[in-house]
Amino acid sequence: MFHVLALAAATVAYRVSPLHPLARFPGPAIHRCTSLKNAWVTSTGRRHLYIDALHQQYGRIVRIGPDALSINDSTAVGPIYAAANAMDKNASYTFGGAKGKGLFFMKEREEHNFRRRMWAGAFSEAKEWFEVLERRTLELQEVLQSRADADKCGVVDLRQALCHWTYDVMGDITFGNSSQVNMLRDGDPEDVILTGHLATIVLEVVGEIPSLFSLLWYLPAGEKMRALEQRAARWMAQRAAADPLDARQDIASYLLEKDESTGATLLGPDDLTADAILAVQAGSDTPAGILTYLFFFLLWHPNVHALLYRELFAAFPTADAPLLPRTLATLPYLDAVITETLRLGAPFHGLPRVVPPAGAALAGEFVPPGTTVSVPSWSRHLDPAHFGPDPLIFRPERWLDGSADRAALMTFSFGPFGCIGKPLAIAELQVCLVRTVLTYELAFAPSFDIAAFRAGALNIRTPVFRHPLRIMLSKRV
Numbered sequence: 157m158f159h160v161l162a163l164a165a166a167t168v169a170y171r172v173s174p175l176h177p178l179a180r181f182p183g184p185a186i187h188r189c190t191s192l193k194n195a196w197v198t199s200t201g202r203r204h205l206y207i208d209a210l211h212q213q214y215g216r217i218v219r220i221g222p223d224a225l226s227i228n229d230s231t232a233v234g235p236i237y238a239a240a241n242a243m244d245k246n247a248s249y250t251f252g253g254a255k256g257k258g259l260f261f262m263k264e265r266e267e268h269n270f271r272r273r274m275w276a277g278a279f280s281e282a283k284e285w286f287e288v289l290e291r292r293t294l295e296l297q298e299v300l301q302s303r304a305d306a307d308k309c310g311v312v313d314l315r316q317a318l319c320h321w322t323y324d325v326m327g328d329i330t331f332g333n334s335s336q337v338n339m340l341r342d343g344d345p346e347d348v349i350l351t352g353h354l355a356t357i358v359l360e361v362v363g364e365i366p367s368l369f370s371l372l373w374y375l376p377a378g379e380k381m382r383a384l385e386q387r388a389a390r391w392m393a394q395r396a397a398a399d400p401l402d403a404r405q406d407i408a409s410y411l412l413e414k415d416e417s418t419g420a421t422l423l424g425p426d427d428l429t430a431d432a433i434l435a436v437q438a439g440s441d442t443p444a445g446i447l448t449y450l451f452f453f454l455l456w457h458p459n460v461h462a463l464l465y466r467e468l469f470a471a472f473p474t475a476d477a478p479l480l481p482r483t484l485a486t487l488p489y490l491d492a493v494i495t496e497t498l499r500l501g502a503p504f505h506g507l508p509r510v511v512p513p514a515g516a517a518l519a520g521e522f523v524p525p526g527t528t529v530s531v532p533s534w535s536r537h538l539d540p541a542h543f544g545p546d547p548l549i550f551r552p553e554r555w556l557d558g559s560a561d562r563a564a565l566m567t568f569s570f571g572p573f574g575c576i577g578k579p580l581a582i583a584e585l586q587v588c589l590v591r592t593v594l595t596y597e598l599a600f601a602p603s604f605d606i607a608a609f610r611a612g613a614l615n616i617r618t619p620v621f622r623h624p625l626r627i628m629l630s631k632r633v
């Protein structure tokens with residue numbers, strides 16, 4: 157025991173001493189000593205606000221951990237994330253305990269490149285997505301009406317319906333006709349959404365202290381995650397047995413690629429399971445959160461809602477007109493509303509990367525090797541130099557009048573680890589938003605408290621909402 161205490165004391169003494177390679181960077185004393193404070197702040201869902209406040213107090217570069225810097229400077233985005241030789245993910249991406257490894261958790265570059273190439277095939281053609289998106293979105297419209305009819309006050313929790321919709325969409329897009337996911341119809345009796353959400357939160361909070369990962373897997377919280385793992389393994393096995401993979405229609409068909417000489421799948425069952433969970437989870441949870449923000453912002457800003465409806469009605473005058481991708485791509489106000497939501501509705505605090513052995517020059521400073529560095533995207537999204545003088549206001553017009561800089565938007569990150577699902581995500585947002593706005597007149601439920609909803613809108617790597625988005629709807633005539 158004495159030895160452990162002595163070691164802990166020596167570690168802290170070194171971390172706060174002028175001998176530490178990060179000693180010259182400013183920041184609160186607690187962050188020099190331990191990562192525990194970060195883990196706690198992350199668990200509150202307000203880390204993006206906390207980091208932003210630190211930058212306002214200490215400047216562009218802040219020491220936010222014993223070996224970690226947050227760099228609020230646009231010149232650091234390229235070398236950290238976007239360049240071909242961008243930095244690798246740090247240890248927080250090690251999800252110990254899980255048997256297989258999904259693309260997101262691969263830190264070793266060659267291994268990551270190989271797997272990313274397999275995924276990339278699934279995103280090279282978009283045509284099947286729209287069939288799925290249209291079909292599931294029409295189902296969403298029916299479900300919204302039936303849930304409103306079933307409620308004695310005619311109120312629907314739009315947030316919940318959007319979660320069900322994104323899960324169903326991703327079930328279809330990942331597993332094709334073998335999908336077992338039908339939450340719009342059946343709800344979520346097995347708590348898949350909550351479990352996936354929990355896994356993301358655990359990853360983010362415990363990522364601050366990666367050595368805890370393996371332990372957590374075996375605690376009660378890990379039980380649900382093991383259940384999710386088993387369910388995903390079942391889904392993938394059913395998909396593998398379903399039909400020959402020549403149709404190449406769903407994400408699974410690309411992940412189930414076979415070695416031509418042996419006929420065995422290139423990925424083992426555990427890695428297939430891990431990627432199946434990743435596809436459904438990554439494609440559902442964050443898009444559902446962004447969609448929730450989209451509808452919240454629209455209902456909160458009736459003038460924006462009206463302008464959007466006018467543009468959509470002109471493009472799709474009949475209720476059942478197909479939402480052709482080429483028409484959607486020509487609608488400037490739709491694009492502005494979505495992009496503005498991606499700016500304000502994805503408050504990430506900064507994705508952690510590790511400085512390579514040679515060190516790096518970042519924002520005009522030499523940063524020593526092994527340092528964890530991140531650029532806080534929430535703070536970047538509030539920079540008046542890139543988004544105009546009123547960055548906290550939801551104002552889609554900034555994307556039309558030239559006051560916002562598209563290249564400065566960090567929502568999907570960039571480069572080798574950037575979001576591979578971005579085109580699908582945009583299609584999800586477009587189709588769901590457009591069809592719903594064209595079908596229904598929407599309004600907040602009378603009891604809905606805008607201030608409470610905003611205060612309970614948090615972020616733990618993905619949007620987290622403490623309160624339901626309670627709305628009322630009536631069919632447009």
Ligand code: HEM
Binds near residue numbers: 443502
């Ligand atoms: C609006 C919705 C979405 C947002 C804001 C978003 C954002 C991001 C971000 C910021 C990353 C990088 C994370 C990191 O480096 O830690 C990422 C990675 C990823 N995203 Fe998305 N995403 C969205 C939708 C999707 C969809 C629809 C899919 C489809 C399956 C998807 C699949 C992935 C995958 C597989 C990765 C890991 C990529 C890699 O490591 O190479 N995402 N996403």
